[in-house]
Amino acid sequence: MSGPLSASKEVEEFMSGLRRRNPAEPEFQQAVQEVVETVMPYVLDNRQYYDNRILERMTEPDRVVMFRVSWEDDNGEVRANRAWRVQFNNSIGPYKGGMRFAGDLNLSVLKFLGFEQTFKNALTSLPMGGAKGGANFNPKGRSDREVMRFCHSLMIELHRHIGESTDVPAGDIGVGAREIGYMFGQYKRLENRFVGAMTGKGLEYGGSLIRKEATGYGTVYFVQNMLEHIGDSVAGKRFVISGSGNVATYAAEKILQLGGKPLTLSDSSGTIHDPAGITHEKLAYVKELKEVRRGRISEYAEEYPGATFMAGKKPWGVACDIALPCATQNELDLDGAKELVKNKCRVVAEGANMPTTLEAVHFLIENGVLFGPAKAVNAGGVAVSGLEQSQNSLRISWDAEEVETRLRNIMREIHNRCTKYGEEKGGAINYVKGANIAGFEKVAASMVNYGIV
Ligand code: NDP
Numbered sequence: 001m002s003g004p005l006s007a008s009k010e011v012e013e014f015m016s017g018l019r020r021r022n023p024a025e026p027e028f029q030q031a032v033q034e035v036v037e038t039v040m041p042y043v044l045d046n047r048q049y050y051d052n053r054i055l056e057r058m059t060e061p062d063r064v065v066m067f068r069v070s071w072e073d074d075n076g077e078v079r080a081n082r083a084w085r086v087q088f089n090n091s092i093g094p095y096k097g098g099m100r101f102a103g104d105l106n107l108s109v110l111k112f113l114g115f116e117q118t119f120k121n122a123l124t125s126l127p128m129g130g131a132k133g134g135a136n137f138n139p140k141g142r143s144d145r146e147v148m149r150f151c152h153s154l155m156i157e158l159h160r161h162i163g164e165s166t167d168v169p170a171g172d173i174g175v176g177a178r179e180i181g182y183m184f185g186q187y188k189r190l191e192n193r194f195v196g197a198m199t200g201k202g203l204e205y206g207g208s209l210i211r212k213e214a215t216g217y218g219t220v221y222f223v224q225n226m227l228e229h230i231g232d233s234v235a236g237k238r239f240v241i242s243g244s245g246n247v248a249t250y251a252a253e254k255i256l257q258l259g260g261k262p263l264t265l266s267d268s269s270g271t272i273h274d275p276a277g278i279t280h281e282k283l284a285y286v287k288e289l290k291e292v293r294r295g296r297i298s299e300y301a302e303e304y305p306g307a308t309f310m311a312g313k314k315p316w317g318v319a320c321d322i323a324l325p326c327a328t329q330n331e332l333d334l335d336g337a338k339e340l341v342k343n344k345c346r347v348v349a350e351g352a353n354m355p356t357t358l359e360a361v362h363f364l365i366e367n368g369v370l371f372g373p374a375k376a377v378n379a380g381g382v383a384v385s386g387l388e389q390s391q392n393s394l395r396i397s398w399d400a401e402e403v404e405t406r407l408r409n410i411m412r413e414i415h416n417r418c419t420k421y422g423e424e425k426g427g428a429i430n431y432v433k434g435a436n437i438a439g440f441e442k443v444a445a446s447m448v449n450y451g452i453v
Helices: 004-021 026-045 047-051 054-058 107-123 144-161 177-191 211-229 246-257 280-292 298-303 334-342 358-366 379-394 400-422 431-450
Strands: 063-072 078-089 095-101 130-135 167-170 238-241 264-267 270-273 308-311 322-324 347-349 370-372
Touching: 004 026, 004 054, 026 047, 026 054, 026 107, 026 358, 026 431, 047 054, 047 431, 054 431, 063 107, 063 144, 078 095, 078 107, 078 144, 078 167, 095 107, 095 177, 095 379, 107 130, 107 379, 107 431, 130 144, 130 167, 144 177, 167 379, 211 246, 211 322, 211 347, 211 370, 211 379, 211 400, 238 246, 246 264, 246 280, 270 298, 280 298, 298 308, 334 358, 358 370, 370 431, 379 400, 400 431
Parallel strands: 095 130, 095 167, 238 264, 238 322, 322 347, 347 370
Antiparallel strands: 063 078, 078 130, 264 270, 270 308
């Protein structure tokens, strides 16, 4: 019962069952398909996973909590939003994963993110299960006090489902230091305990140095490992980056530190292209623009006239050696992948979660582009969140150098695991396969040990 033919039949049967059970959840179906395509041959070769129906059990969340968040806006109007916490799998440790605030958020997106998080957290080798949560609340254009009232109200329900040994939420899109502060403050007040029940906290109250840089830095460390594996380095390489948030800006910073050249950044309104390269000074401007002034990336082109703003455009048409999608899901589609291949891009690494469509992933790999999947590439963020939890439990804080050294080592270990399970005939590395099997193996082995639960 093994070999490519039976594996593809098993994938089709498995996916048709999953689609039937989870209709109208395209993002979740896509994330599962990407994993099952590469893991099924391994499952067929390791019958204990097949016989124990591990894939069926792993694709059902342990539980989903959905609740109402009522709050009052600055005009005295009463508002009602919907929030979720998807606790996907705690086989290898307490649930861990970010909270996302976005107007169009839905359960399909959160299930895809929670599923991915389970594998990612396993890859870090830290004891963390997988979860994700958030609300269909858009903080853009809301005053500080409105955001505060929303976060406080949300935590009145969420606090009973989380805790330092149960479930430890963090930030994600729309949830930065400000939102974490409001949520953690309310948690502490409701529980009357100061414990590390959230990560991404401010440095003054239990946060870790390097946490805010971790995902972007880790992304570039992973790319550095990919390049070193083929005898190359970051120095001198041209990068296109999408997004201008936390992941994108710190990825650009690490690229500069390693001698590479970032050419683009973007937001939901378009892309800026700076042929002279985005320098440390220009990056400081972007951070101030996005984090403090909460402005639009188009303002970069007004500040630096050598740069152009391409309204409504993604950055994939700009010639580069390496592309880092760092904004949101499904932002790099087949057309974008074709442009990258045409321009001889050699590496694509996902800083964001599932930014590349399945068709685009297949096209890039078939055309010899080294493709680093999110669950390996951007695992540095949750890894340093795990280190924040350790520091909170120990009631100590490590200096920046200590945390960054640990981050660099974790990223190297993740890369090693990808090469162990992802090597194809001829020696090329299929990172999608490597990351999926390495993450699956750890969670699956634990589930088998627990019996039928
Ligand atoms: P931020 O909120 O800091 O930044 C998100 C960026 O993406 C902004 O530039 C935003 O532009 C842009 N963006 C959002 N939605 C869209 C869209 N529909 N189309 C185009 N651009 C869009 O988020 P992060 O940087 O933290 O997260 C980015 C990605 O990385 C997400 O997929 C997240 O899940 C993933 N990630 C983040 C981690 C972290 O530690 N922060 C850890 C692991 C993964 P605008 O300002 O216009 O909204």
